[in-house]
Amino acid sequence: MPNRQLPTLTIEKRDSPTVCVAGRWQVHALTRPGVAKDIKTTLSGLPKDASLHWDLSHIAALDHIGAQWLWNTWGRKRPQRLALPQRYEQFFKRLEKTGTLTLPKKTTQPWYAPASLARMMNIFAEHVLSFIGLIGQLALDLGRFAARPQRGPWKEISANIFHIGYQALGITALVGFLIGVVLSYLSAQQLHTFGGDIYLVNILGMSIIRELGPLLAAILVAGRSGSAITAQLGVMRVTEELDAMLVMGMPHGFRLIMPKVIALAISMPLLVVWTDVVALIGGMFAAQAELSLSPTYFLQSLPDAVPLANYWIGIGKGVVFGCLIALVACHFGLRIEPNTESLGQGTTLSVVTAITIVILADAVFAIVFKGVGFY
Template sequence: MDGVAEFSLDEDADGRSRIAFSGPLVISTIGRIEHELRKLSSDVAVIDLADVEHIDTVGAWVTCRLASEHGAEIVGASARAQRLLDAVEGLQSDVEVQPPRLPVWERVPVAMGKQVFNARAGVIGVVGFLGQILLGFASLMRHPTRFPVKALVRQMELVGVAALPIIGLMSFLIGIVIAQQGAVQLEQFGAEALTVNLVGRITLRELGVLMTAIMVAGRSGSAFAAQIGTMKLTEEIDAMRTIGLSPIERLVIPRIVACTFMMVLLGFYASVVAIVGGAVVGQFALGIPFFTFLERIQEVVPTYDLWVGLIKAPVFGLIVALAGCYHGMRVRGNSEEVGLRTTMAVVSAIFAVIVLDAFFAVFFTEIGWG
């Protein structure tokens, strides 16, 4: 059949097994018969190329491999085909395509060692990035008129004002859950009235700020990484450097200042809304009047619980902004890197926030604010 590679298996006049190819042996046709050639179980002594119309490097390589596997002799090749056969004949290799795999008790420590070794580049990058930010702050302090006020206000709107609905809804529901579940457990001891203490202290001290930081990391931290990363890919940041503008001053510092400042307000706002959610549960499920619940909050929650949350909030905001901006500035190569760095920004920010929250819990307990 014209235009299709075929082969036949028979015996020649001397009784030897013989494969006769016909048609074009090229990359577009060889795939049709290559799998069948691999399944040949009988030994082949002769490979006849007399009826082959065209042959390319792939066809020559398949022919040479077949001849090598069966110890066959290639006959009937044209001058062009013989040149290709001679060129690829020495390319045969018995090396395994996949190297042997180390056992798991060796593979896991080796992989962990590589990760630890490669982490040094990340540490050096973070330290260098922090140094650039400090230099940027110092430069803006020397030249206050260069501070990008409009960019700061815009980022405060995006990080803070635009986040109020989702953070308010999340906090309200968290307050409801804490109050309802806490009341169920405290009811076993006849201490439902202590639900006020539970809601007030846990929201002002821990969950209000922590959940807000996680939400800001997923919302604004990812946006920082994606925005700056896209600007890196489109060479906008290189263009800024070309015209004498510092990307750290124009892009990074406004985002860091806005996120750090707005986290204080968002954390306090989240705690207040969560307490309101708890008061709603108290009104309808515990028989505690709404305003009585709020008045009790002032009596049972120590003032230092509020300060604990307000101290942690800017630190968490700083961590979230640093993670987002750092990973955005580290984007290289292609658009896939933007998605990867955005994911890394969110994960690293949430991880760092939780670790710092544990540190703060121990620290404040040691100084008597437990």
């Protein structure tokens, strides 16, 4: 006796070949292990004969999934010879009305295909225009803030300085110290080979104060605070807090974006100075251990080795990098859709874009100030 709980297909030799369909053609039965494979094997062995007779009178139960399976087997049309109980007629009548509708095939094109390149350019142009609009709105909000500073979002600015600046002192100090130690050890080995031990102060001072300090602090802040800003705005989008702010007449730019930009513009130069100091301390200790350069000699030689203009260039980089990180994070945070998948993708894209823009801005600084800060 066949199991009436499982869907089965058997071919019988009557007046003409007959396919007997029996069992429970329902989703919970069709998804049992091995059932679908057995049915597909039987279907592949059916003769390609238009006069094939289908007998569905022994089906114990049928749902839309089972009916769709049989409908696809028939080539989306009723066979000429079909024994179908009346109680199942409604399933196939519904499929006859929609059976000609097919889902569009999803075509994947390589990224270098013209259509893919055009789509990527459109998305890029959309991001650029939206980013420019965000900068314009920020300029208007800064003008409003300057006109009436007593009504400005001081609490938001103070809170963001604490979260973005003060709470980042630990990680920037740790990474900066290690970078200073590593750079000092590697440079000392090469300089000692050529007898240029005293020039270690010049290499450490110029590389850390002018380049590595601002860039390292910006990358850490982009990964730490930039992702937090994007995630915060994204969660506010998911929980509809942004819509509630607009209903209450509270603009996003003045209460959310401008405080974060101002806070990062204030915090980043301070973090750059902090990172520079800790990295130089790490390099100083490594220089003493590797080349026996005393800390006193290191501190006395540093002002002469690094012109003052390099300090101002590093601080200026901190201000620019901070504004760029805040704008990029807010840009992607406001574009997040109200679902968790978009939140994760937006946060990841925000961090990657912020780090990329920071490196590009650093390259622009290097080109613009190529003749500044050298003897």
